[in-house]
Amino acid sequence: MTRNPRATRPASLDDDAIGLLVRDAADGWHMPPVRLDAPSWRDRVRGRRARMLDAARLGLGRAGRAATVAVALTVIGALAAVVITRPLQPAGTPAASPGESGGQSGADPTPLPKLVLHGDLPFPSHVLVANELGDIALVDLGAGTIGGSIARSQWPSVMTVTGDGLVVCICITTAAPVDGYPTRFDVRMKTFTRTTTPIRDNPVEVFVGAPDPRLPATRADHVWTSVAFSPDDRFAFVGWSTRDARVWHSGSLVVDIDGGAVVGAAQLPDMTAGDGDARRTVDAPRVLGQAADGTIYLARSWSEWGSANVETAPMRIGDDGYTTSLTNGALSDLAPFSAAASCGPSFLRAGPRPGGGLWVACMSELGSLTVRRVAIDGTSLGSESMSRTGFVDGDTTAVSPDGRTFYAWDPGSSVLTRIDLEGGERVDEHLAAPAAAVTGDDPMTAVGRWLAPTMDAKSILRGAILVSPDGGRLYLLATTPGSRADAPGGSNGILVVDAATLRVIDRWAPSADLMSMALNADGTLLYAAGLPGVGPSGAPLNDQGASVTVYDTTSGVARLLAGDLGAGTLNFPGPVVP
Amino acid sequence: MTERERRDRAADKAYRDHANDVYRVAFGILRDPDEALDATHDTFARAWERWDQYDTQRPIQGWLHGIVVHVALDQLRRRRVRRLAIPNLGRSLVARLDTSESDASDDVARRELVDRALDGLKPAVRATLVLRHYYGYEYAEIAAMLGMSSGNVGSTLSRAHAAIRERLEAAAPPVPALAPGSATTNRRRRLHPTAVQEPPEVHP
Numbered sequence: 057m058t059r060n061p062r063a064t065r066p067a068s069l070d071d072d073a074i075g076l077l078v079r080d081a082a083d084g085w086h087m088p089p090v091r092l093d094a095p096s097w098r099d100r101v102r103g104r105r106a107r108m109l110d111a112a113r114l115g116l117g118r119a120g121r122a123a124t125v126a127v128a129l130t131v132i133g134a135l136a137a138v139v140i141t142r143p144l145q146p147a148g149t150p151a152a153s154p155g156e157s158g159g160q161s162g163a164d165p166t167p168l169p170k171l172v173l174h175g176d177l178p179f180p181s182h183v184l185v186a187n188e189l190g191d192i193a194l195v196d197l198g199a200g201t202i203g204g205s206i207a208r209s210q211w212p213s214v215m216t217v218t219g220d221g222l223v224v225c226i227c228i229t230t231a232a233p234v235d236g237y238p239t240r241f242d243v244r245m246k247t248f249t250r251t252t253t254p255i256r257d258n259p260v261e262v263f264v265g266a267p268d269p270r271l272p273a274t275r276a277d278h279v280w281t282s283v284a285f286s287p288d289d290r291f292a293f294v295g296w297s298t299r300d301a302r303v304w305h306s307g308s309l310v311v312d313i314d315g316g317a318v319v320g321a322a323q324l325p326d327m328t329a330g331d332g333d334a335r336r337t338v339d340a341p342r343v344l345g346q347a348a349d350g351t352i353y354l355a356r357s358w359s360e361w362g363s364a365n366v367e368t369a370p371m372r373i374g375d376d377g378y379t380t381s382l383t384n385g386a387l388s389d390l391a392p393f394s395a396a397a398s399c400g401p402s403f404l405r406a407g408p409r410p411g412g413g414l415w416v417a418c419m420s421e422l423g424s425l426t427v428r429r430v431a432i433d434g435t436s437l438g439s440e441s442m443s444r445t446g447f448v449d450g451d452t453t454a455v456s457p458d459g460r461t462f463y464a465w466d467p468g469s470s471v472l473t474r475i476d477l478e479g480g481e482r483v484d485e486h487l488a489a490p491a492a493a494v495t496g497d498d499p500m501t502a503v504g505r506w507l508a509p510t511m512d513a514k515s516i517l518r519g520a521i522l523v524s525p526d527g528g529r530l531y532l533l534a535t536t537p538g539s540r541a542d543a544p545g546g547s548n549g550i551l552v553v554d555a556a557t558l559r560v561i562d563r564w565a566p567s568a569d570l571m572s573m574a575l576n577a578d579g580t581l582l583y584a585a586g587l588p589g590v591g592p593s594g595a596p597l598n599d600q601g602a603s604v605t606v607y608d609t610t611s612g613v614a615r616l617l618a619g620d621l622g623a624g625t626l627n628f629p630g631p632v633v634p
Numbered sequence: 635m636t637e638r639e640r641r642d643r644a645a646d647k648a649y650r651d652h653a654n655d656v657y658r659v660a661f662g663i664l665r666d667p668d669e670a671l672d673a674t675h676d677t678f679a680r681a682w683e684r685w686d687q688y689d690t691q692r693p694i695q696g697w698l699h700g701i702v703v704h705v706a707l708d709q710l711r712r713r714r715v716r717r718l719a720i721p722n723l724g725r726s727l728v729a730r731l732d733t734s735e736s737d738a739s740d741d742v743a744r745r746e747l748v749d750r751a752l753d754g755l756k757p758a759v760r761a762t763l764v765l766r767h768y769y770g771y772e773y774a775e776i777a778a779m780l781g782m783s784s785g786n787v788g789s790t791l792s793r794a795h796a797a798i799r800e801r802l803e804a805a806a807p808p809v810p811a812l813a814p815g816s817a818t819t820n821r822r823r824r825l826h827p828t829a830v831q832e833p834p835e836v837h838p
Contacts, residue, residue, distance in 0.1 A: 069802060074795045075767040081748040082768040087657035087674065088667055097649065097678035188708075212783070236774025237784045275773050277785035337785050359789050371792045589709075624708075 167599045168568060168586075168619025171200035178581050178606045178615050184217045184250055184634045185585065185604075188624035191215065192223050194250050195604060195626075200618040202602075202626070206252045212241075214283035216292075217634035223248040224313055226260070226283045226292055234278070239265045241279045243294060245316050258316030261309060265298040268329050276337045284343035289313060291320075291385060295341035297356070302329045304338035306356055310385050319385030324356060324378065336360040341378075344406035344416070347459075350382040353406035353414065354390070375403045377416065394434030399426045405453060410460045410478040413437070417453060417462070425453070427462055427475055440482050445469040452520045454631075456527045456555070465521040467535045472558055485558035487532070487551060519572040522631050523555070524609070525579040530555050531609075533570055533584075534563070536593075546594025547571075550584060550607070564612050566592040567605045568619070572627030581615070582607045583633045588623050602626045645682045652695050653678070655769075656702045662764035663706040663757045673709055677702040699769070700779045703761055710757050751801040758782075759794045766791060 181197045191205035192215050207215055207225040215225045225246045230238035243260040265278030282295035292311040297304055304327040310320030330336040337359050344353040355377045362371075377393035393416070400418025404425070409415045412432035419425055424444055429437040444452075445468025452465045455477075462475040474483045522531040534548035547566035550573070554561050568586020575582055586603035590596055601620040608615050628634075656677050661670035680701055681688070688697055752760050758780055765771045765779065766787075773787040780787070 069799045071792075071795045074798050077744070077748045077798070078752070078763045078767040081745045081752065082658055082662060082764050084745050085658045085661045087654045088671060097645075097675040097682070100675055100679035101682050233774075236772065236777075275784065276788050277783050280783075280785075337789070359792070361792065371796065 167597060167601070168603050168617060170618070170620040172617040172619075174613065174615050176615075178576075180576065180633065182250065183583060183604070184221065184223065184629070185626040186215075186629045187626050192217060192629070193626070194252075195618070195621060197604060197606065197616055197618050200620060202621040203252070206248050206250070207246060209246075212281055215629070216285045216289075217250075217629055218289035218313070219632075219634070220289075221250045221634060222255070222289075222313075223250060224285070224289075224292065226294060226311070228281060230279075232264075234267050235273050235275070237267075237275070237277050239267065239278045241281055241296075243281065245292065245311055245313070247313070247316075256316055260294060260311055260316075260318060261296070263296050263298050266301050268299065268335065269301055270335075274329075274335045274337075276335070280338070280340040282340035282342040285313075286382070287346060291382070293343050293352070295343070295354070295356075297338045297340045299329055299337075303327070304329055304336070304358075306338060306341055308341050308354060308380075308387065310382065310387060312385055320382070320387045322380055322387040322390055324354075324376075324390060327358060330360060333363045334360050335363065344377070344403050346382075347408040349408070351408060352380050352382055352387070353416075354378045354380065355403040355406075357402065373401050375401065375418075377403055377406065379414070394430060396434055396436035397428060397430045399428035399439055404451070405455075407455060407459060407477075409437075415462065415477050425464055427464075427477075429477060429480055438480050440473075440475050440480070442466065442471075442473050443469075454521045454523050454530070456523055457525060458527060461527075461555075463521060463523070463530060465530075465532050467520060467533065470534070472530070472532065472553065474555075474558060483558060487534075487553065487558075487560050519574060519628055519631065522573055522575055522582070524575070525577075528555055529553065529561075529609075531573060531575075531582060533573060546590065547586075547592055550582070552609075552612070562612050564607055564614075567614060567617055568592055568600070568603045569594050570605075571625070574628035574631055574633040575609070576633055580609055581633075582609050583628065585626050585628060586619075587625060588621075641682065641685045645678060645685065648681065648694055648698065649678050652698055655695055656698050658768065659699055659702050659761060659764055660706045662752070662760045663703070664710060665753060665757075665760075669709060670706070673702060673706045676705045676709075680705065695769075696771070696775065699765065699771075703765075703779045707757060707761070747802060748798070751798045754801060755794055755797060759790055762787060762790050763794055 177198055183195050184192050185195055187193045187205060189205055191207055191209060193205055194203040206223050209225050209227045213225055213227045217223055227244050227246050229242045232240040241263040244257060245260050246257045247255040263279050267278055268274045278299040280297040284293045290313060292313055294309040297306040306324040308322050309318050312319045324341055327338045328336060339357040341354045341356040344355050346352050355375045357375050360372045377397060378390040380390050381388040397416050399416055400420050402419045404417040404419050406414060406416045409429055413430045415429045417427045424441060426439050426441045428439040431437050442464050445466050454463045460477055462477050464473040470487045472485050472487055520533040530553040532551040534551045536548040547570040549566040550564040551560050552562040569590045569592055570584045571587050572585040573582060584605045588600055588602040602622055602625060603619045605614055606616040653674060657670055657674045660673040664670045681698060762776055765776045773784045776787045777784040
């Protein structure tokens with residue numbers, strides 16, 4: 057038997073070889089023996105039904121006065137438990153942070169109470185969140201409850217919530233599949249009140265694609281869409297790409313949200329569906345950023361393979377970027393980014409550079425981030441690249457309200473990067489989180505300690521970095537890596553950072569495994585969503601529901617905690633809580 | 635025989651015949667034997683509850699795979715398993731190669747290398763790989779299971795292949811060595827997770 061380690065690497069790593077390697081590896085994955093005393097799937101059926109009955113009883117109870125009494129008792133019980141279990145510690149002394157010894161070690165996490173309120177009810181107390189289905193649901197923080205999906209839409213529909221609480225859905229229905237790939241997208245704009253009442257349902261456009269006539273058939277979609285909304289909630293942008301046999305057409309529509317009509321359009325240059333034997337798919341143009349003067353930055357991605365089978369190497373990918381200008385809903389002609397703006401295979405964000413020109417942020421396939429500044433004449437003014445640690449399925453970058461500063465947060469390495477978008481000055485700061493401060497005798501702070509025993513952990517994130525409205529502070533979702541590479545971690549709380557010095561000025565202990573944040577309009581309250589099914593450390597906690605904790609940004613005190621918001625994940629659809 | 639008894643009997647048979655296939659997909663997503671076993675049991679519990687939704691004209695394995703994908707990904711979302719080991723991956727693989735000479739066969743070492751490369755991928759990407767390469771599902775079937783477009787399945791697979799190729803190459807550099815400046819060399823520089831390169835600036 058050969059024992060040369062080099063021989064473990066296959067000589068030819070084409071896609072077929074990789075497919076065989078994957079199959080070979082998966083062949084070794086066998087179900088372990090099931091212990092006779094472990095709950096089987098049958099036991100879980102019974103357990104599930106019992107839980108459904110419990111849920112039904114709870115639902116009935118909510119409707120009546122009995123529920124009010126129960127909620128009150130829950131709150132009183134939780135506060136009593138906090139007082140009873142709270143360690144004796146003088147106010148103002150720091151508590152150990154998760155990950156440090158000497159914290160709340162030894163205590164098992166317990167599910168959060170349904171509702172704990174400290175002081176007045178925060179405003180807003182009815183907030184809209186994106187649920188696990190990508191739909192929008194209403195959370196009543198005064199009652200500690202969450203409603204059902206409002207639009208009941210499915211992929212590839214996209215929703216947003218306007219500043220006045222209107223739920224807007226660009227709802228898309230796919231149809232007419234050819235070889236399993238839809239050739240028709242029917243796009244409508246539907247609006248709802250936050251209590252799910254339909255207001256309007258307008259047709260927007262029907263996009264139809266025609267398959268490539270070449271054989272064998274290309275196994276890829278024929279129609280793509282991408283939806284974004286303007287910051288002032290006036291317009292929706294519907295990017296589209298359709299295959300027309302050997303050509304791809306692309307463009308962008310502007311939909312007036314008030315009237316529901318298409319008020320503007322722009323056409324991008326056609327692209328080939330692949331020359332020779334190559335096959336190309338072209339994604340819909342997407343919005344990278346919008347400037348206060350109406351400039352819109354668009355990008356369109358394409359992928360190309362050597363033959364009809366999209367698994368066949370070599371694969372090439374790329375983006376082309378454009379600027380356009382929005383005036384009362386009308387779009388000007390598109391102007392392509394200069395070649396100097398291409399800083400990576402995938403554009404992430406873009407915006408106007410102070411002093412003229414633009415900046416773009418690009419991602420590599422494995423996640424490194426590059427920010428490039430481009431002068432008004434199209435020449436590059438320099439780039440800054442940042443490594444990323446681990447997978448983050450969300451944008452961990454932010455721009456200051458004045459548009460002058462770019463921030464990138466890498467929670468895996470706890471490195472915060474600040475880039476001056478005009479001059480290019482870069483500062484990297486490794487953030488050493490201080491112990492969470494005990495800010496007083498308030499019971500909510502103690503709830504955080506009570507529920508967050510020490511454990512090594514990791515995790516997150518969506519909405520991982522926020523900038524305060526005045527630009528003076530940054531709020532970061534922090535994580536702690538697990539003890540093993542494949543171990544689940546959890547939340548390390550929220551870091552409050554001085555934007556001028558990049559120094560951590562406070563850390564708020566996590567009440568849950570936090571995954572999403574948003575601020576209220578004036579930045580005085582921070583809403584943080586916690587994951588269901590886990591405790592703050594990321595360790596499984598099956599009875600834990602999704603949660604929302606509301607922090608007072610002035611004092612760092614948790615004002616409200618709603619700990620039983622259903623079994624599905626939820627997050628905030630934007631940086632400002634709707 | 636009552637309806638419930640018929641359902642029990644059918645579900646029992648499905649478990650006997652397909653539990654390991656359900657487990658394999660769960661393990662591909664979760665990468666933890668205990669959690670995969672947990673997801674397997676949950677899958678059959680959910681299948682039993684929804685048995686009236688099963689189209690008997692279609693293979694039951696595909697239906698069960700559709701359920702387990704959602705169960706496992708949902709479990710992952712709730713427990714938020716995130717892997718922060720990518721920067722260490724190359725070193726780990728090299729270390730594994732260095733030690734494999736004396737204590738493991740090539741087959742075991744190869745599987746471990748591929749397993750470690752799979753560890754670095756997103757869970758849904760691993761699910762796509764297993765469903766495609768082990769079970770041979772069509773793109774449209776995988777798309778329906780994962781709630782994505784068919785085109786995304788193809789591009790996901792291609793990118794996953796590229797990522798695995800990069801990681802395996804990082805574990806054991808190709809022989810002969812790549813010529814400096816070759817297209818492959820440049821691509822490796824661009825994609826390597828631990829070496830952030832300044833992208834070339836184009837001056838018109």
